[in-house]
Amino acid sequence: MQLLRERPPLRYIAGAALLVTCSQSILESIFAIWALNKFGFGPRTVGLLLFCFASLAVLTQGGLVRVLVPRLGEPRLATLGIVAYVIGLVLVGEASGWVVTAVGLALCGLGTGAFSPSASALASRQSTDHDRGAVMGTYQSSGSLARVIGPFASGPIYAALGPSAPYLLAALVAAPAAWFVWRVRSQSSISVSKIDTA
Numbered sequence: 001m002q003l004l005r006e007r008p009p010l011r012y013i014a015g016a017a018l019l020v021t022c023s024q025s026i027l028e029s030i031f032a033i034w035a036l037n038k039f040g041f042g043p044r045t046v047g048l049l050l051f052c053f054a055s056l057a058v059l060t061q062g063g064l065v066r067v068l069v070p071r072l073g074e075p076r077l078a079t080l081g082i083v084a085y086v087i088g089l090v091l092v093g094e095a096s097g098w099v100v101t102a103v104g105l106a107l108c109g110l111g112t113g114a115f116s117p118s119a120s121a122l123a124s125r126q127s128t129d130h131d132r133g134a135v136m137g138t139y140q141s142s143g144s145l146a147r148v149i150g151p152f153a154s155g156p157i158y159a160a161l162g163p164s165a166p167y168l169l170a171a172l173v174a175a176p177a178a179w180f181v182w183r184v185r186s187q188s189s190i191s192v193s194k195i196d197t198a
Helices: 002-006 008-039 043-072 074-094 098-124 132-161 165-174 176-197
Strands: none
Touching: 008 043, 008 074, 008 098, 008 132, 008 165, 008 176, 043 074, 043 098, 074 098, 074 165, 074 176, 098 132, 098 176, 132 165, 165 176
């Protein structure tokens, strides 16, 4: 907690990771029930769709990010990833057929694939050689907390508000992360200079 108080950019990027990961865990935890009730998809189809979602995220992290970061920078790429992810969630939530669902999931995969490595790089820049483990542990703990909150909330939201509600709520949860990343962009140079002179 002391690191979060001392380094505002780390606080913002950890907050962004918390929101995006919480939103992602809502998507993943309720998707099988949602797909069965809305389209009659069985385990094989659900597994295939989630496999494609995960594959796009991995391919984006492993290849596309390397091309885009030199051109856009991590803050802008992370922000664009969040925007793509939020649009994807809205498409999935409002989908009337499997094609729109697939497009929405593809945007979600591309978005998380762009956000995750960019956010991790931004967090690592708030560290020194002496506290990198503590900084990255603080950052990653936000994602661990989100993995608890998301699945806990998705079921009751689905039951109380209907099948679209978890995805639309997840979009609302993830959207402020773009502002958090923008704050990191505006404060990173100040924070790093303070760390270097400490």
